[in-house]
Amino acid sequence: MKSVQDRWPHRDPLDDTPRLECGVFGVYGVPEASAITALGLHALQHRGQEACGIASFDGQGFHTERHMGHVGDAFAGSDLVERLPGHVAIGHTRYSTAGGSFIRNVQPMFADLESGGLAIAHNGNLTNFLTLRQQLVAEGAIFQSTSDSEVILHLIARSRRIRMVEKFIDALSRIEGGYALVAMSNKKLIGVRDPLGIRPLVLGDLDGQAVLASETCALDMIGAKFVRDIEHGEMVIIDQDGIESLRPFPAARARPCIFEYVYFARPDSVVNGRSVYEVRKRMGRRLAQESHVDVDVVVPVPDSGVPAALGYAQETGVPFEMGIIRNHYVGRTFIQPTQGARELGVRMKLSPNRSVLAGKRVMLIDDSIVRGTNSVRVVRMVREAGAAEVHLRSASPPIKWPDFYGIDMPDRDKLLAANHSVEEIAKILDVDSMGYLSVEGLYWSMNSAPRDPAEPQFTDHYFTGDYPTRLLDREIAEGRNDSADRQLSFLVDA
Amino acid sequence: MKSVQDRWPHRDPLDDTPRLECGVFGVYGVPEASAITALGLHALQHRGQEACGIASFDGQGFHTERHMGHVGDAFAGSDLVERLPGHVAIGHTRYSTAGGSFIRNVQPMFADLESGGLAIAHNGNLTNFLTLRQQLVAEGAIFQSTSDSEVILHLIARSRRIRMVEKFIDALSRIEGGYALVAMSNKKLIGVRDPLGIRPLVLGDLDGQAVLASETCALDMIGAKFVRDIEHGEMVIIDQDGIESLRPFPAARARPCIFEYVYFARPDSVVNGRSVYEVRKRMGRRLAQESHVDVDVVVPVPDSGVPAALGYAQETGVPFEMGIIRNHYVGRTFIQPTQGARELGVRMKLSPNRSVLAGKRVMLIDDSIVRGTNSVRVVRMVREAGAAEVHLRSASPPIKWPDFYGIDMPDRDKLLAANHSVEEIAKILDVDSMGYLSVEGLYWSMNSAPRDPAEPQFTDHYFTGDYPTRLLDREIAEGRNDSADRQLSFLVDA
Amino acid sequence: MKSVQDRWPHRDPLDDTPRLECGVFGVYGVPEASAITALGLHALQHRGQEACGIASFDGQGFHTERHMGHVGDAFAGSDLVERLPGHVAIGHTRYSTAGGSFIRNVQPMFADLESGGLAIAHNGNLTNFLTLRQQLVAEGAIFQSTSDSEVILHLIARSRRIRMVEKFIDALSRIEGGYALVAMSNKKLIGVRDPLGIRPLVLGDLDGQAVLASETCALDMIGAKFVRDIEHGEMVIIDQDGIESLRPFPAARARPCIFEYVYFARPDSVVNGRSVYEVRKRMGRRLAQESHVDVDVVVPVPDSGVPAALGYAQETGVPFEMGIIRNHYVGRTFIQPTQGARELGVRMKLSPNRSVLAGKRVMLIDDSIVRGTNSVRVVRMVREAGAAEVHLRSASPPIKWPDFYGIDMPDRDKLLAANHSVEEIAKILDVDSMGYLSVEGLYWSMNSAPRDPAEPQFTDHYFTGDYPTRLLDREIAEGRNDSADRQLSFLVDA
Amino acid sequence: MKSVQDRWPHRDPLDDTPRLECGVFGVYGVPEASAITALGLHALQHRGQEACGIASFDGQGFHTERHMGHVGDAFAGSDLVERLPGHVAIGHTRYSTAGGSFIRNVQPMFADLESGGLAIAHNGNLTNFLTLRQQLVAEGAIFQSTSDSEVILHLIARSRRIRMVEKFIDALSRIEGGYALVAMSNKKLIGVRDPLGIRPLVLGDLDGQAVLASETCALDMIGAKFVRDIEHGEMVIIDQDGIESLRPFPAARARPCIFEYVYFARPDSVVNGRSVYEVRKRMGRRLAQESHVDVDVVVPVPDSGVPAALGYAQETGVPFEMGIIRNHYVGRTFIQPTQGARELGVRMKLSPNRSVLAGKRVMLIDDSIVRGTNSVRVVRMVREAGAAEVHLRSASPPIKWPDFYGIDMPDRDKLLAANHSVEEIAKILDVDSMGYLSVEGLYWSMNSAPRDPAEPQFTDHYFTGDYPTRLLDREIAEGRNDSADRQLSFLVDA
Secondary structure: HHHOOOOOOOOOOOOOOEEEOOEEEEEOOOHHHHHHHHHHHHHHHHHHOOOEEEEEEEOOEEEEEEEEEEEHHHOOOHHHHHHHOEEEEEEEOOOOOOOOHHHOOOOOOOEOOOOOEEEEEEEEEEEHHHHHHHHHHHHHOOOOOHHHHHHHHHHHOOOOOOOHHHHHHHHHOOOOEEEEEEOOOOEEEEEEOOOOOOOEEEEEEEOOHHHHHEOOOHHHHHHEEEEEEEEOOOOOEEEOOOEEEEEEOOOOOOOOEEEHHHHOOOOOOOOOOOHHHHHHHHHHHHHHHHHHHOOOOOEOOOOHHHHHHHHHHHHHHHOOOOOEOOOOOOOOOOOOOOOOOOOHHHHEEEEOHHHHHHEEEEEEEEEOOOOOHHHHHHHHHHHHHOOOOEEEEEOOOOOOOOOOOOOEEOOOOHHHHHHOOOOHHOOOOOOOEEEEHHHHHHHHEEEEEOOOOOOOOOOOOOHHOOOOOHHHHHHHHHOOHHHHHHHHHHHOOO | HHHHOOOOOOOOOOOOEEOOOEEEEEEEEEOOOOHHHHHHHOOHHOOOOOOOEEEEEEEOOEEEEEEEEEEEHHHHOOOOHHOOOOOOOEEEEOOOOHHHHHHHHHEEEEEEEOOOOEEEEEEEEEEEEHHHHHHHHHHOOOOOOOHHHHHHHHHHHHHHOOHHHHHHHHHOOOOOOOEEEEEOOOEEEEEOOOOOOOOOOEEEEEEEEEEEEEOHHHHHHOOEEEEEOOOOOOOEEEEEEEEEEEEEOOOOOOOOOOHHHHHHOOOOEOOOOHHHHHHHHHHHHHHHHHOOOOOOEEEEEOOOOOHHHHHHHHHHOOOEOOOOOOOOOOOOOOOOOOOOOOHHHHHHEEEOOOHHHOOOOOEEEOHHHHHHHHHHHHHHHHHOOOOOEEEEEOOOOOOOOOOOOOEEOOOOOOOOOOOOHHHHHHHHHHHOOEEEOOHHHHHHHHHOOOOOOOOOOOOHHHHHHHOOOOOOHHHOHHHHHHHHHHHHEEEEEO | OHHHOOOOOOOOOOOOEEEEOOOOEEEOOOHHHHHHHHHHHOOHHHHHEEEEEEEOOOOEEEEEEEOOOOOHHHOOOOOHHHHHHOEEEEEEEEEOOHHHHHHHHHEEEEEEOOEEEEEEEEEEEOOOOHHHHHHHHHHHOOOOOOOOHHHHHHHHHOOOOOOOOHHHHHOOOOOOEEEEEEEEEEEEEEEEEEEOOOOOOOOEEEOOOOEEEEEEEEEEEHHOOEEEOOOOOOEEEOOEEEEEOOOOOOOOOOOOEOHHHHHHHHOHHHHHHHEEEHHHHHHHHHHHHHOOOOOOOOEEOOOOOHHHHHHHHHHOOOOOOOOOOEEOOOOOOOOOOOOOOOOOHHHHHEOOHHHHHHEEEEEEEOOOOOOOOHHHHHHHHHHOOOOOEEEEEOOOOOOOOOOOOOOOOOOOHOOOHOOHHHHHHHHHOOOEEEOOHHHHHHHHHEEEEEEEEOEEEEEEEHHHOOOOOHHHHHHHHOOOHHHHHHHHHHHEEE | OOOHOOOOOOOOOOOOOOOOEEEEEEEEEOOHHHHHHHHHHHHHHHOOOOEEEEEEOOOOEEEEEEEEHHHHHHHOOHHHHHOOOOEEHHHHHEEEOOOOHHHHHHOOOEEOOOOEEEEEEEEEEEEHHHHHHHHHHOOOOOOOOOOHHHHHHHHHHHHHOOOHHHHHHHHHHOOOEEEEEEEOOOEEEEEEEOOOOOOOEEEEEEOOEEEOOOHHHHHHHOEEEEEEEEEOOOOEEEEEEEEEEEEEOOOOOOOOHHHHHHHHHHOOOOOOOEEEEHHHHHHHHHHHHHOOOOOOEEEOOOOOHHHHHHHHHHHHOOEEEOOEHHHHHOOOOOOOOOOOOOHHHHHHHHHEEEEHHHHOEEEEEEEOOOOOOHHHHHHHHHHHHHOOOOEEEOOOOOOOOOOOOOOOOHHHHHHHHHHOOHHHHHHHOOOOOOOOOHHHHHHHHOOOOOOOOOOOOOEHHHOOOOOOOOOOOHHOOHHHHHHHHHHOEEEOOO
């Protein structure tokens, strides 16, 4: 199991946020498709801030650029359309290590297949990645990355089917996990959502042309209209004749990831028909119903805790205040003077607003708590600013199980709630009271029927341990992949 | 007058925020002074995001680095203390053009005077800069920049006084305007605030050692205690014997810049004894008292409008909602596809949260309105998201007069409120109602006595036209300086 | 046929030198193998100046760096051994376009095969590259480059044999052309020279450990002793047990490339047992015997014409003078002022030494003449410097046929001697007399028996049209590969 | 005295060549003056390879770019004329440290004086630099560099004269040393050669417009005609009315630097009316007359030893052979593997050509010997290549005295010939015989009358100790300047 987790790069141990691998975007039939894609990716920047890429097709050839860093740095500039010409484009934004070597893992991935070029980008994770990669290497495939997308490309390249779409479906039949894919051939734009719809993908309309994006906020950015969610297990094939919808997988009930609502999606996005902002406010409201205590102010841990804190404040009538100020200019690798500035990590991102906190009983609202390292420091900062009491509420249930569908979380032994009771957690975090939203409360916040244990409506294993698919790679020996990763990581092109 | 304004670089015409020239920081007597300074500058990043510099002294020599870009990019990294060793350091963060040529204007400025090295950095603006520069050039001075700091350095270098401090005071006696200075010789750290205290400067205590900073948030960042404001017209000289306070200027009544509270200072800072956050909330409260109409939601224009919107909502009981989401990843020079995406500029920074806005009567709260270009686009975005009514309130009075003390604002003919009545403005901005805070309300929000027209308590000419000092450069012919600027701007070192 | 030529990047049309694709180097069993390799590549820089790469193996994993630019820029620096640790390394230097996109074509190429990692680098050209690449793509192989090395890697990866060496031999059995290969697995260093020994490869001894290099000058650089040439059709396998020599190809008579002596190899190298410098001097001597006329000075076109000019001068007793000075600081893409500086291209590299040329009858000696564009300009420069007569001699026979074994030459219709008689050439170049070495003279200069038309001793088709192997790709339709090239060329990783 | 020497940056101790500080170039009245200047500087690259700069004037303003690195890297590119527009330009190429901080020392230097802008560049050295700098700092001047040019700029800026030319002459009256200056105001191009004409400067004609350059090779490069040398102590003022010649200094006899002929100037240049190539050949011829022994081959230490070796060979009839091959691709900071590669430094630049050296009695000809470190290694390399005997001749007399006029040489205690007899030197260098050209021979080689000890015809103190001017700075205490240098060296702009 470790080898799966190890595919994510190591990061600042003080950084305690869960992370998504990726946002995807695609557009067909518009002039300056790469500029539209850059804007869409900019709106999806929160889904992956460390690398990004765009591939375009101009009727003659494919053009691809992949960069470390933000979309606004990589794809701003007036010559973008010259660099990436064409009327079709797909794009990707992802997390990755800072090292230049990992540029090979940045998407879109491109291959020059016998039937023509194909570019592909995905959000999510294949749970049988290692299994497939080993098989492919044994068959003579040469990998340039450790990316899921490259596995899919090899499966397509080796398919015995004739037409590109058939090869694609052939490949899809072999992969498992949670994913949203966008792909582009010299004729078509393709979008696929995994059989359970774990990862999101929406269809938009830009002046009559089709757009695919991980979230609706990308449609808003480019001025496109939201048409509908791509359905779970649906494959859409977009070309000059319009949009064709296929169902290449066995029928299954949808089970979208509930963590998109808790943390990942932007509050102004509508995911699977629900406003993320409204769901988060309901989480705060329900939290107040479940575990309110008497306080003077409700203070969000910014920014993701804001909607839940507003819901909490509105439900209780306690004033909502910005008691913690977020610094917009975060330098991740800032030097830390040796003289004991242990609290520096949190201070660089968050500052206490003393006038709101001093002498007050403070109810802190956070969206979720993973390892608790960040919470410890926020609580201490609030106490040092003079708070009389500090209470903490998590707008999601206790996180007890790791993810294998594209969310970067620590191993189970690092998950605070997997190893401690709520009372212990209150002591560890040094709060006067601690509370989590219940799983029932979470489903209520979703405006959903109560959770059906036999067939849950959402992917929610982080809270329940109930994984929506089998996890094939967990049973595989790990040495092989480790070395593959390590070797690739030492390739530097400059 | 144009030549004065022209000293600021041109910027995105869609960017309608006022801008400060600069934050300053200094620390004396600590190991790793440059690392402390980098952190302090990071907390002052909002006062100038386009360039930054640090100078340190290690007992033997001076070390200076100046960079375009953010503090976190320029001064992160584990070798900072090796690059900039020493126990004394000053730092600066500023606005500047993107062009590499302006690196020469980046501070701190350093000169190797006969009495030894001197580094200097300032926030603010000299109103007799052109006059002094012309005199100095006529006397044979060679300028390397168009920075006020260099004028001060030349005045010090040419003073006939013997001791460095006396030379410094000699130079101060010749400059006019609003400024906060930090300087560092091989023996001392010096801080100066202009005679009226227009620009802010505070004194902190870091484990018994003195710290100077533009705002208290920089003290919080490094874990220093706030001691007091440097007073208007005060010069503090810090060395191993402690802190000496001098009064080199004729006595005058303080008149600090009120715009620090309206927009510039961070909400968690305490400026001249007042919490910026609390002042802003009172602005919102007073605004509600002065011009409330019946609405469904109160929505701030993020982020600077948030405290006033909270005050407004608390005063009226109307729900506060995050109806506009700020994108944290702003690419300033993003390409704009030609196909009519006129609203793109605002969308890249702000997104409508449809679930909050659709069908609602919306009260938008902004901190201030300069040219109105941003407001037009925000209002249109809110309308397109389905708002039933859109009302707009400015938490400051109408801005009618330009600034000459370090704030970058357009000429008077571009200031919306200088050329239009409130009714006209409502039409221009396409709002159902428009309101500004009154000047009386602004003073009330400051917890101040009513404005004394004979001797106003604050620098407030943006609203009143009542400038606190004479403006010598306005009377000077402009050609000379223009050419100086142009020539320097074409010097590229690479 | 065009598609084969098109694999080489376009370059300055004024640049009229033939170009080699590449130098290779490998070393086994030494500490700091990458530093040794960097030095070896530095000595081979003349074989490819536009990109370079090194792969090392440290007992655990492989480390690869590939860079655009010179070896001295890419692999200088004290951290090289940390970046590329290990006791085995191979390296490569090559020509390539300046565009960053071609970094994917830079060698060594690495693949993580089922049997472990394999890095490979080659000098030369496969004459069935397109044929093999098409077959491999049809079988599902995904290519990342347009390099011959990647074809070989895929052939190895797909071989059904068990052991790495067997797979390697299996792959060799399918490739055709002229090449020298070095490869490195986690156990072995491998060197291969094509069945005819067209491209050179030598074995050296560095303190008892094996070294492979394209030329002996690389052995001199690292202080290694020359052991012997790798023989035509020989494969050497070097590991901790020593050196094993295999003969994987059908027996054939050696036929090394004679152009190595004419132009490519460094004069201090010994190639196939012959001193390059001595061969070139003999070319000059024979040239004098074949076509001397009465002149005052013998002037080489520097630097490659120097040895032949010395031989010519010694044979005739006419003084040898440096009548043309080579500028060591060549800026290839220098701007050319519009005002008529047509001769600028040559002047930037070569300057006339007037004191030697004015009023003299000048015998210019060049190593070879390809298109003649450079010769026209050199002759004009010498005339403008006041020469009374200008005679030109080429130290090689007329070049009439293009190459397909790793030399970058223009198409036949651009080869001066393929389209014009010697008399016509004299007029085109505006010389008082023109002469070429005869093919007989060339063989004499090699100290060889006269050319055996049935089984020529050297690869000499540039002069004779007698190609040493079949040229499979010439019969293939070209569209497919063109598009592959174009697509890859637009991939930018940054 | 040390402080004077210390103004030159430290460099590779294995690098034993003397170095010139700088080449200068200027052109008036041509379109695309900066492109012409870039070409001229390219031809002067040998006079300074580490930094370069160009300033242009377009009728409105001045444009300056200064770069570390070669001219071909800094000023190639098709946008040069847009970056540096105008019909007048001056340029400079110089040695400097690799550190970015020294960009401030790169020329041209520019100042915005009261009378308008002035850019200046110089080759040479002021012998009263420290004296003047101290005086200027005491008067309040602020220095940005440690360059002589900035001293001159300050002197001009402070002159009480009215017209620019008068100010310039006023400044010239205060400086001492050897120099060639080019300067550019908004009206004029100015050239000055020091009173003794120590450093060279020539006047050329480009289609009727004036050109100034350190050497005639720069005129050849741009296709300009050589007009005449600027005379010693002459100031030429070029504007639209033509060329005016002034004599601002007291009359003196010319005494140009003889080292230009020995080493610095390009062989194809004509300096003070003498062909450098011919002078060098005469040095070799005379050397043969003075100290020939029986040998088999004459081998130059390339490239600067080539003409003298040709003269030697022609005089003696012994064959001239390229027994040492120079590598054109020199990586200066190349890593040196720890395993004993002590000879690596020389091998990276020079390789033995064994076929010429093995078994032969070799006469090595070098242009000059400074510390001897390079000679030791060359001799050892030739011996290791199998030479039977190795004899060494220096084409210049023993170097015994340091320079203060712009040549970078080590202190006297490092000069080999200052501390050892010829016999000792033969032992140190391990040669079978050693010989130096005599001073008489040197003057003979110049086609000059015998040296007049009362009033020598050339600046030749390196050989004679007879300095042409007083050396004021040698008497000054050194601490002050050291600190100035150090402080400036730690300023980094990025």
